[in-house]
Amino acid sequence: MSLKTSVKVIQETAPRPRLGWLITDSIAVSRRHLLKITRVPESLFFALIQPVMFVLLFAFVFGGAIDVGPGGATGYREYLIPGILAQTVMFAVAGITVGITEDASKGIMDRFRSLPMRPGAVLTGHTLASLLQNILVITILSLTGLAVGWRINNGFADAALAYLMFAVFAYAITWVGAWIGLHMPNSEVAGTAGLAWIFPFTFASNIFTPVATMPTWLQPFVLWNPVSSLALAARQLFGNPTPLLGDSFPERYPVQLAFGYAFLLLAIFAPLAVRAFKTRNK
Amino acid sequence: MALAIKATGLTKKFGEVVALNGIDIEVEEGTVLGLLGPNGSGKTTIVRILATLIQADTGSAIVGGFNVATEQDDVRNIIGLTGQYAAVDEYLTGRENLELFGRLFHLSKFEAAKRAAELLERFDLTDAADRGIKGYSGGMRRRLDLAASLIGRPNVLFLDEPTTGLDPRSRQGMWEVIAALVAEGTTVLLTTQYLEEADQLANRIVVLDHGNVIAQGTSNELKSQVGGDRIEIVLDAVSDLAKTAELIKEIGSAPASIEEVTKTVLLPVSGGSTAIVDVVRKLDENKIVIADIALRRPTLDDVFLSLTGHVTEETQTPDAPKGRRGRKARR
Numbered sequence: 001m002s003l004k005t006s007v008k009v010i011q012e013t014a015p016r017p018r019l020g021w022l023i024t025d026s027i028a029v030s031r032r033h034l035l036k037i038t039r040v041p042e043s044l045f046f047a048l049i050q051p052v053m054f055v056l057l058f059a060f061v062f063g064g065a066i067d068v069g070p071g072g073a074t075g076y077r078e079y080l081i082p083g084i085l086a087q088t089v090m091f092a093v094a095g096i097t098v099g100i101t102e103d104a105s106k107g108i109m110d111r112f113r114s115l116p117m118r119p120g121a122v123l124t125g126h127t128l129a130s131l132l133q134n135i136l137v138i139t140i141l142s143l144t145g146l147a148v149g150w151r152i153n154n155g156f157a158d159a160a161l162a163y164l165m166f167a168v169f170a171y172a173i174t175w176v177g178a179w180i181g182l183h184m185p186n187s188e189v190a191g192t193a194g195l196a197w198i199f200p201f202t203f204a205s206n207i208f209t210p211v212a213t214m215p216t217w218l219q220p221f222v223l224w225n226p227v228s229s230l231a232l233a234a235r236q237l238f239g240n241p242t243p244l245l246g247d248s249f250p251e252r253y254p255v256q257l258a259f260g261y262a263f264l265l266l267a268i269f270a271p272l273a274v275r276a277f278k279t280r281n282k
Numbered sequence: 283m284a285l286a287i288k289a290t291g292l293t294k295k296f297g298e299v300v301a302l303n304g305i306d307i308e309v310e311e312g313t314v315l316g317l318l319g320p321n322g323s324g325k326t327t328i329v330r331i332l333a334t335l336i337q338a339d340t341g342s343a344i345v346g347g348f349n350v351a352t353e354q355d356d357v358r359n360i361i362g363l364t365g366q367y368a369a370v371d372e373y374l375t376g377r378e379n380l381e382l383f384g385r386l387f388h389l390s391k392f393e394a395a396k397r398a399a400e401l402l403e404r405f406d407l408t409d410a411a412d413r414g415i416k417g418y419s420g421g422m423r424r425r426l427d428l429a430a431s432l433i434g435r436p437n438v439l440f441l442d443e444p445t446t447g448l449d450p451r452s453r454q455g456m457w458e459v460i461a462a463l464v465a466e467g468t469t470v471l472l473t474t475q476y477l478e479e480a481d482q483l484a485n486r487i488v489v490l491d492h493g494n495v496i497a498q499g500t501s502n503e504l505k506s507q508v509g510g511d512r513i514e515i516v517l518d519a520v521s522d523l524a525k526t527a528e529l530i531k532e533i534g535s536a537p538a539s540i541e542e543v544t545k546t547v548l549l550p551v552s553g554g555s556t557a558i559v560d561v562v563r564k565l566d567e568n569k570i571v572i573a574d575i576a577l578r579r580p581t582l583d584d585v586f587l588s589l590t591g592h593v594t595e596e597t598q599t600p601d602a603p604k605g606r607r608g609r610k611a612r613r
Binding site for chain 1 (some may be wrong): 334381
């Protein structure tokens with residue numbers, strides 16, 4: 001190969017394991033997205049205002065019509081907050097779908113793909129930044145909940161597990177959004193399609209109303225819906241009201257199921273998304 | 283001389299559309315190859331294959347000694363790519379963008395910052411370095427984009443329509459920057475719809491149409507395919523056209539042709555400047571008023587027209603219309 005000798009200088013890169021590069025590349029990419037949040041603080045503001053409005057709306061407007069058993073209005077607020085946390089985690093996914101579609105349509109994706117970086121880092125960096133934003137929103141939402149009467153009734157360990165569960169689930173589900181984003185033709189379509197699948201999962205769940213209030217044909221879907229498992233698990237761990245339908249598997253093991261769903265989503269959609277990224281337009 | 287790029291038999295289909303129909307390309311180290319062709323001729327597809335963004339259906343390509351299909355990381359280490367869109371983050375500052383790409387090129391934090399500062403200085407962006415890209419002009423964005431593609435000190439630089447959409451002054455600025463890079467030994471593969479751009483920058487030109495190479499050579503070689511010089515005479519009165527063509531026919535190497543709309547007589551000549559003097563004298567003797575007269579070498583526009591039977595589909599002319607180019611663009 002005489003051609004090889006024609007290369008003047010080959011970039012001197014220290015031999016580092018691929019995983020090492022994946023981590024440093026991901027940090028560089030997530031820093032980009034975090035900087036972006038500071039440049040457009042409005043996006044964070046509206047990511048916060050929307051769930052807070054849902055809390056106020058359901059706590060003071062609709063809540064009175066929904067019966068979750070003993071405790072009346074306070075009982076409903078305790079029921080509501082874990083549900084809103086689950087909803088917030090779901091809605092945040094639409095943001096990454098649009099973000100990734102925008103990158104892909106603006107050419108910066110091509111630049112990333114022409115660099116000697118780990119290809120997966122474009123997505124891990126983006127999902128990590130999204131996780132950090134999620135953690136901030138969940139914190140503020142929890143404080144709002146405390147203000148309207150929500151309480152953590154169990155111990156610290158259970159509460160910590162609940163927040164860990166939200167973080168793991170939030171991270172896993174953003175990969176679904178990333179995967180969808182890589183298949184969207186433009187950010188307008190991504191804006192609608194990115195939300196379209198989120199609605200049935202978010203609202204055909206137990207986040208606002210107990211499963212028992214829904215038609216029987218819908219109940220199996222609601223029971224097995226990952227969003228229901230997430231909300232139910234959180235209610236259990238926080239010691240909030242958990243009006244159950246019966247003693248089906250998803251109602252008996254919501255915590256295990258929520259973690260299980262998260263790892264399953266991650267195992268399926270992270271490789272799919274990375275593959276879609278690598279082979280985009282091929 | 284060693285080859286920096288060697289592509290053999292590249293084909294690519296997007297669904298039913300044939301984008302490339304068996305392309306061979308060779309670029310010598312330290313030279314500029316211009317890929318010239320209208321939209322949809324396959325220029326960008328070639329760049330995307332060579333820059334490892336997509337894979338060819340068949341054929342192979344070596345860039346800087348590495349196979350683009352099997353040694354992607356090695357290729358990416360030695361190339362730079364500037365696409366048709368400014369591939370930078372709108373919300374970050376110029377400096378933050380360059381540092382980001384430096385980090386992703388696996389430079390240390392310190393090196394990335396140093397390299398970013400160097401490039402900002404070189405591309406005259408130091409004053410705007412800490413402002414968001416949103417406030418940059420088109421020309422500044424392109425310069426930043428080019429700077430970003432130089433972060434890793436590439437041996438081979440791909441420029442996909444680097445001046446499309448720029449005003450004439452920014453375009454001139456980009457040309458100077460590109461010429462300077464070539465002077466430093468960078469190999470450049472440049473795509474363009476602007477014939478003038480290929481003429482200015484490229485050592486060799488490959489003309490593409492519908493995924494095929496339809497001609498290649500130096501700018502002069504391509505021009506000589508079309509024929510030699512021509513004298514272009516613009517008259518005041520349409521009524522003089524036929525008489526003029528008759529009067530000057532023995533000065534030319536072939537019969538003169540007439541374009542009534544533009545009141546122009548075109549005369550192919552071999553003698554160049556002596557011929558122009560003869561024409562002026564002859565018309566003066568016969569009291570024919572000349573509005574404008576010029577000796578013209580054929581442009582790449584003429585080359586393209588004679589090779590494909592259609593002119594390039596320029597979306598906008600790169601500068602103020604001049605000579606035949608301007609009239610063609612309006613046709």
